[in-house]
Amino acid sequence: MLSFNMYNTGVSYLKNNNIDSALYCFSKSLAINPELSKAYYNSAYCYYILRDYDNCLRNIDMFMKNNITADCVYLRGRCNHHLGNLETALADYYNATIIDGNMDMAYYYCGVINFESGDYAKAISNFSKALNINGKKYVYYYNRGCCYKRIGEYELAINDFIKALSLGDNSSQLKNNLAFCYMKTRNVRNAVKNVNEALGTDSAFVETYNTNGLVSYLMRNMKQMVIQLTDGLAHRPNDIVLLNNRGVAYFELGNYESALADFDKVLRLNPDDAEAYFNRGNTKMMLRDVYGACSDWHQAQSRGIELQEWIIEECEP
Amino acid sequence: MRKLLIILLLSVCGSLVAVGQNMEFVKYNFYNKKAYKEAMKNLKQGDKLFYAKNPDYSQALNYFYVAQNINPYNAKLNYKIGKCLYYSCKDKAKPYLFAADGLWNDLTHDSLMISESSFMLADVYKSELIFDSAVYYFRKAASYDYTHSINTLIDKEIRQCLNNDTITRHPEKVFVDLLPVAINSDDNDYLPILINYNRGFVFNSDRKNSASKKSKLINFNKNKNPVNKFYYCDIISKNDYGTVNEYALLGSLKDDDIVTDISFDGKFCLIIRNGDIYVSSINGTELSRPKKLPQPVNSRDEESFACFNKNMHYIYFVSDRAGGKGGKDIYRVSFIIYKEDNFRFSDKVENLGENVNTEYDEISVSLLPFDNAMYFCSNRMDAIGGFDVFVSLPDEYGWLPAKNLGYPLNTPDDELYYYPVRDSRHGYLTRRVNYNDANIYRAEFVDFDNKMLIKNYDDALFDLSDEDDLKTVSYEPELVVSENVVVSVSGRFIDKDTHEPVGVSVRVYDLNTMRIKASFVTHAQTGRYRIPLPSGADYLLALSGNDDYLFCQKILHVEGTTTPQSYELDIELQKTSNESLINLENLVFVPGTTEGEVVLDEEASFPIIALIVMMLQGNDNVSLVIVGNESKAVQFGKQLVMNGISTNKLSYQFVDEPDSNVSIKILKEEILKENVGGE
Structure with a gap:
């Protein structure tokens, strides 16, 4: 007793x-x-x-x-998830759903692990199951939207992001993603609207500056793109995404020296950056440094970038 | 006097550019009359060449420079030098035209001259891609000349400048390289035609024996210029070209003839002669006598360019015949070849339509194999300046709207005669930077469109907080105890080491009330027992009747239940001999208030204390040795004393290990006595 x-x-x-x-x-x-x-x-x-x-x-x-209860299996899944034992965690979440078919969170975390391992189709399926059980969680919509975004289903992603927005998610991250998807569907007006709202919510959310730049890239306004990405770099000077993309904008403007400087910096920060090698190769080519260009292109190729036929011909010894 | 001193000083220094007020060439302006005479003499000679029907600007310049050295402050002279340079070496004209602009006097100078000077200066600025200055001077030129033609032209130039500002900020990815000196002479070199399956090219040049350097470009067939020769050069690689030699095959043509295309198979060539198109077949090293193409291919108007399509089904040609879109237009006519070198043409000549032809001039045309693209030159409104190269792609209805190939392939200068190479990634063109200086360039498009790699951030999914997690699962609630339900507990008492059954007398106490709930004796052979106990309680087992087994640490937990159940539970007993050190597992110590201090948790330790107390009270001849850390052992001993155990029954054996558990040794009386005596 x-x-x-x-x-x-x-x-x-x-x-x-x-x-x-x-x-x-x-x-x-x-x-x-x-x-x-x-x-x-x-x-x-x-x-x-x-x-x-x-x-x-x-x-x-x-x-x-x-x-053995659904709760304890789920909790074990959470512990394993936190400890990085993803396969075990996935099995636990799955078992939890077998014991209790209404455990939306177990489906949700199955989806999260699927997403992290790049299995977006399964992730979408699991987030959808979670939504069937509990359709009022914006997180489920948001994360399913991210999956759609990853596989290039931008219209579906937009639907989910809008649903998440209607359920109370007001974050810059969501608005930025929404803007990105609108940009991809060439809906510039809505892309710009959401970028501005995202910046209004959190002006230090650097990802938004990138999306803003990409909208300008879509509109071929490279000068504007440089300004926007430079604004983002003021918040995070060593952001390799912003630096790489500004390099691309400089390149498109024909300002190859500035482009080269940006790609050089990306490669100083991350000496393994395949895209930056490729882009720097292109830039060096425009500066007529064929040897340097070929060297960079080969570096990019060794990191998984596929080279066009003409580049291979150009760089033949 | 001061002015003259300045003039003299500038004369001595040989300064070229004037700054200040206009100073006319009149006698009283010159202190040095000899210099004045010299200046006037040169001016006259220069003017003779300058105002001639066929002006010779380069010769005129020599005289004007002398006069300029004597008086650099004359607006008109600066204008004349500027104009001479504008037509021979455009990039050097700017200082003189600029000086003239500062010296013009609206009251005394001819407004048309001011307009022309401003126009040339604007055009120089345009060539230098300084579009805002260009627009300023174009507007100034318009303000001094109200004629419709000049205003239409200036309007076009201004619109181009405004457009160019955007275009030049977004250059195309193309290299435009001047071919080597051996190909590009000091004279006009132009109209490259690739032959031998693109392994070499023929081009026109007036490099030798050229009596006049007047360009034959654009309207070359109208200008009766002598001495146009054809040269050939092998293409070894994009940076390496063979020796340039006269192309003997075309040597039999007339001086005025222009060869505008040689068929892909090298069997025919098209010739422009006196504004008409001729075709000639090539048989080995011989060129047949050119045959004039019939009407309606040739018209009463001028035909100025022609080329075959690569499949040899059509001739595309340029004509300014009536009924076109305006200016020169591009047409095509189908043909068949019969009896080896005879052409039969369709009756119908087709204007390529408004997507290709405009009110301005379209000149020179060339096609990719299978007519996959058509390249032509035009000075239309959306040109960057002068003539530019445009490309139009085919669709099922004809040709799509032409697209300017963009800067830097096209510039404010004239780009002419673009000849694309089969993959469309490169081609050869003629660029005329100065009025009389055309050169051949190689253009190579670097296929970068949309190939630069844009980076994106990897999305992070929204994660839920641990709190959100725990909303999903809940902890186990309080236990509800129901004493009404009796549970049957059965099993065996066995020796811990040998697993042999043990016969022992057992009293079962309710740990909460310390009341006896059951009392039984196990079977000596089987050790079995069976007792009914109320559920939802913990029970202590007190042993008696077997001296080998005095003590049982086991606490019987019977969980609360609402339905009758039965448990099977074997209970292991440890023999209590003098050697046995029994670890008290259920004795609980907790950290005290000071560092390192541990305090006996009386509540949690109550069951084990109760058991030991019952054992000691039930066996008078038994005493304890408490083994362990001094603090813990003493606290435990005190607790026993507080529960009625005599201190005589207790002895201590301290261990110098703070973390050690408390254990006990059970001693029978006689042994204790011996031990005590020993101490």
Whole structure:
């Protein structure tokens, strides 16, 4: 009875968010009664809140010697996810959905792992299942939109982003993504509108400056693109995406020296950047440095960039 | 006097450019009368050449320079030098035209001259891509000449300048390289025609024995210029060309003849002679007598250029015949060849339509194989300046709207006679920078369109906080105990080491109330037991009746349940001999208030303390040795004493390890006595 009392005291502490005391009570109840499996589960729960995922896992494993519930499998999935054991986590989430088919969060995290491993079709399927269970979470819409964006289904992505917006997501990240998709569908008016809204929400969100620049690129307004990307670089001077894209804008303007400087900087920051090698090769070619261009193109090729036939011919010894 | 001193000073220094007020060539303006005479003499000689029907600007310049050295402040003389240079060496004209612009006097000078001077200066600025200055001077030129023709021309120039400002800021990816000196002489070299399957080209040049350097470009067939010769050069690579030699094959043609195309198979060539198109067949090293093409290919108007398409189905040609879109237009006519070298033409000549032809001049045309693209030159409104190269692509209805090939292939100067090479990535063209100086260039398009790699950020998915996670799962709630349900617990008592059954007398205490809930004796052979116990409680087991097994640490937990259940539970007993050190697992210590201090948790440790107390109270001949860290052992001993155990029954054996657990050794009385005696 004493262990039960201890356990119940722990639950009371947990209800009041006094995690340390709750954990103490659960450990005491387990000291008295090591077979009180619920105390293991609640200890795991406490450890999860405290971000001590190893101890969380240990307690869940103890609990699961005698019990298997959707919650505990899901929680084990979360711990494994946090610890970077993605395959195990994915299996846990999946098992949680088998035990409890209404566990939208388990579907959601399946989708997250699918996305991170590049399996966008499965990610879309899992986010959709989560949405079928709970259609009011903007995060599900947002993340499914990101998947559509990745596979180039920009119209579908726009639909999901708009839905997320209507459910209360007002972040710059969402507006920036929306702007990007509008840009890809050549809907410049809406792209510009969303870029401006994103910048209005958070002027330090550097990704928006890039999208803004890309809209200008689409409109072939390279001068404007340079200005926008330079604004972004004021916030994050060593951002290789902004530097690379500004280099492209300079290149299109025929300002090859400035383009070269930007690509040089990208390669100083990331000596393994295939795109920057390729772009610098193009720039050197325009500066009639054929040897330098070929050297850069070969570097790009060795990093997975496919070279056009004429480049290969041009660089033949 | 002061002015004269300045003039003399400038004369001595040989300064070329004037700054100041206009100074006319009149006697009283010159202190040095000899210099005045010299200046006037040269002016007259220069004017003779300058105002001739066929002006010789380069010769006139020599005289004007002498006069300029004596008086650099004359607007008209600066204008004349500027004009001479404008037609011979445009890039040197600017200082003189600029000086003239500052010296003009609206009251005394001819407004048309001012207009012309401003126009030339504007054109020089345009060539230098300084479009705002160009626009300024074009407007100035218009303000001094109200004739419709000049205003129409200036309007076009201004619109081009405004357009060019944008175009030149977005250059095309093309290299335009001047071919080597051996090909480009000091004279006009132009109209390259690729032959021998693109392994060489024929071009026109008036490099030798040229009596006059007047250009024959554009309207070459109208100008009866002598001495146009054809040269041939091998193309070894894009940077390497063979020796330039006269092309003997075309040596039999008349001086005025212009060869504008040689068929892809090298069997025929097209010739422009006196404003008409002729065709001649090439048989080995011989050129047949040119045959004039019939009407309607040739008209009463001028035909100035012709070429075959590569499949030899059409001749494309330039004509200014009536009924076109205006100026010179491009037409085509189909033909068949029969009996080896006879041509039969369609009756119908086709104007290529408004996507190609405009009210301005379209001149020179050339096509890719299969008519995949048509390149032509035009001075239309959307040219950058002068003549530019345009390209039009075919569709099922004809030709799509022509596109300017853009800067820097096209410039404010004249780009003429573009000859594309089969893959369209490069071609040869003629550029006329100065009025009398045409050269051949090689253009190479670098296929970069949309090939620069744009980077994007990798999307980060929105993640949920741990709080959101935990909204999904919940902790286990409080346990609800129901004492009404009795659970049947059965099993065996066995020796921990040997697993042999143990016969022992057991009393079961409710840990919460410390009341006896059950009492039984296990079977000596089987060790089995079966007891009914209320669920939702913890129970202590107190042993008696077997001296080998005095103590059981096991606490029986019976979870709360609402339905009758039965548990099977084997209980292991550890023999209590003198050697046995029994680790008290359920004795709980917690950190104290000071660092390193540990305090016995009485509540959590109550069951084990109760068990030991019951054992000691039930066995008078038994005492304890408490083994462990001094602090922990003493706290434990005190707790036993507080629960009624005599201190005589307790002894200590301290271990110098702060983390060690408390253990006990159970001693029977006689042994204790021996031990005590030993101490």
